[in-house]
Amino acid sequence: MARPKIALIGAGNIGGTLAHLAAVKELGDVVLFDIADGLPQGKALDIAESGPSEGFDAAMSGTSDYADIAGADVCIVTAGVARKPGMSRDDLLGINLKVMKSVGEGIAAHAPDAFVICITNPLDAMVWALREFSGLPHNKVCGMAGVLDSARFAHFLSEEFGVSMRDVTAFVLGGHGDTMVPSVRYSTVAGIPLPDLVEMGWTTQDKLDAIVQRTRDGGAEIVGLLKTGSAYYAPATSAIEMAEAYLKDQKRVLPCAAYCDGELGVKGLYVGVPTVIGKGGVERIVDIKLNKDEQAGFDNSVNAVKGLIEACKGIDGSLA
Ligand code: A3D
8 A cells, every 4th residue: 555645835844854754653655845946855765764774665756746746635834934033923924924825726736635734824825825725625634733833732732731642632622823712621630621720729710811911012023032933843743743643533622723614613715623533534624602701801802814815805906
């Protein structure tokens, strides 16, 4: 049986990390695609040369020709520009919209059956645009943000409580931006919801509020420290978790930017919601009921995403 083929569109910081992780986990053969001369070929060769020490069986190649992604089972898209200090995700909109057009057309022409995971920011608008440009079914195109935002939330919570990260389940909804909604009620330590842990004296409401805010600012905190780009290790790990769920039909319940057709009161938009990912792509959206405060935060986030999509339509008339 042939190994799955994983195409990574964008061979920058996240793309290279994705390639290394996919190889080490033996998820399949990897094709790195980038427009930068020599970059995808150089990273592919470097990672291939780590194979004898790691002991993985996966073919690595680099290319600037979309024909080489032909028949890919999974495409993970990081092509575009990353945030620099002081730059918001939304500043990236105009530049990355053009990139999504070329990537969407490349995937449609050469890998129309792939499960596509978009990471390029501003995420919720770019995944929508990528779907529009590619014309692929909505359930086969999604965005990675919720897994990362939830991982950040879980990391901060495990530090606060002094417990293993394995026992923390954290849940972040909404758009990937300042309006994201880390859900306190649906986040738990070994099944115990966070509000109960506040009552039990494990933390205070103020500390919990600060952790929620740090989660919202999680990307900016790393941009501020790195100064030359944005996070890439945890973003890559998060997207690999989603790709693995698809390739191995794991039916993982993962928050991701999925196309909502009425779920959680959202219609015709991509926004961060809990989903089930298996061999059918995004097989199901978990249509949870939000309380009044959560709904207000979620609606605010959805409105921010709507604003970005209107801006995309203003920039590229073919999207209107
Ligand atoms: P970076 O290291 O700059 O890599 C981007 C790569 O895209 C570069 O190698 C470029 O040459 C390449 N590229 C540019 N235009 C094209 C094109 N038209 N076709 C193919 N390749 C192209 O960035 P990165 O890997 O650090 O980040 C990639 C994207 O992910 C950025 O938009 C980030 O903002 C975004 N990001 C999202 C998250 C989320 O949680 C959603 C987290 C971190 C980064």
